[in-house]
Amino acid sequence: MSRHWLPWGTTDGEQGKSEHSGIWRAGPIWMASDRKLARFVGRPVAAFLRVEAAGGIILLAAALAALFWANSPWSASYESFWSTELTLQIGTYELTEDLRHWVNDALMAVFFFVVGLEIKYEMACGELRDPRSAAVPIMAAFGGMAVPAAIYVAFNAGGDGADGWGIPMATDIAFALGVLAVLGRRIPSGARVFLLTLAIVDDIGAITVIALFYTESISFLWLVLALAGILAIIALRRVRVWSPYIYVTLGVFVWLATFQSGVHATIAGVILGLLTPAKPLLDQAQAKEYARQSIPDELDPGEVRRYRFLLNESVSMSERLERALHPWSSYVVLPIFALANAGIDLGGGVLEEALGSPVTLGVAAGLVLGKTVGVVVTSWIAVRLGWGRLPTGTSWTTLLGLAMVAGVGFTVSLFITGLAFGDGTLLADDAKVGVLGGSIIAASLGAAFLVMADGRRHQDEEQPEPEPAEEKRQ
Structure with a gap:
């Protein structure tokens, strides 16, 4: 995501400030204490989580843990654990799924909800507000x-793996931005915005593909109920109902109805994110000025709640929700997803078979070669036709590196793999090997080209400017 909120306060006890909201908030008091827990655990962990690459690092660690688990002496327990069934019962209604499906269908809805919030923000206030500025x-x-x-x-045309064409289309935002974060100041800020915008539009495309092409059968009754829940949310927004409890209840209903309709339930998360208001109920400057002029010397509890409401509603609901959910999405949801889906038993010749599989080769080639060619060629066409220009400080070598980094397709690619081939099938294992291998190659090549581009940029800056022709003649 583009906005990386201070997840659980600051490390030095000072106040943290949201990059976009401008609202100050204090960190936990115990974090500023001299207790060992604060000094040796709390502050170091909070400092790590504020680093942009932290989400990608934790995600990678979870994927490696899954691979180790699936290939360890306890490998049988991996599939046994994630196949454990869990039943949700409300009255006479029962919903039974195994743990992996609960993760993929329910927990990942939180991730896609945050994606929807990000898309909504960028369309209302960010890079996607003006299509011309984001054309390239x-x-x-x-x-x-x-x-x-x-x-x-x-x-794979005409083969058993033909349904997996959507797997190499996705770009993993967390990993891609993590690669740029590791490179630090070598990457121009405009290049970061370019990759972020590309990844957001890529997410929109992946969501559309999931909705249109990876839905097997539809129950129109449940689909109508899901649409009714969405219309109820829109109506409540129009009459200015702002209680979050009502929307949470309706959101759960929309997710359940979408799940039962046959459309993948994560689509509900995206739709709910897009419906979340990206503009505040109250103008921030007016709310602060009103509060400053009208606050009496002494406040009763009712007045405290009133002024807190004024300040709270001067920040949009989408910003508040993203600030609250982004850490959970990056540091909890995605690692659990990786732990549940990245475990491939590579023993018994599985790796050797996968390396010769057209599914593995198609996925890896799509991520490494396809992303690079597709991004660079269409960018060149857009610049050549005058529809836009490269970001400031970004050369074509830098763009080539960014295109390679965009080939890191870990999270959504694994997600689409499960939809295309099911869980635990040979085709799914082949595709996962392609996703993991292709993503590693793409990240490594992209980082190398970005470092190379940075070296060339510094070399050009250090070269003296040529003297004017007149001075040379003198």
């Missing part, structure tokens, strides 16, 4: 989806 990354995103899918089809 938007075009690059479409090229970065179409070419990988075409390469995959070239490997």
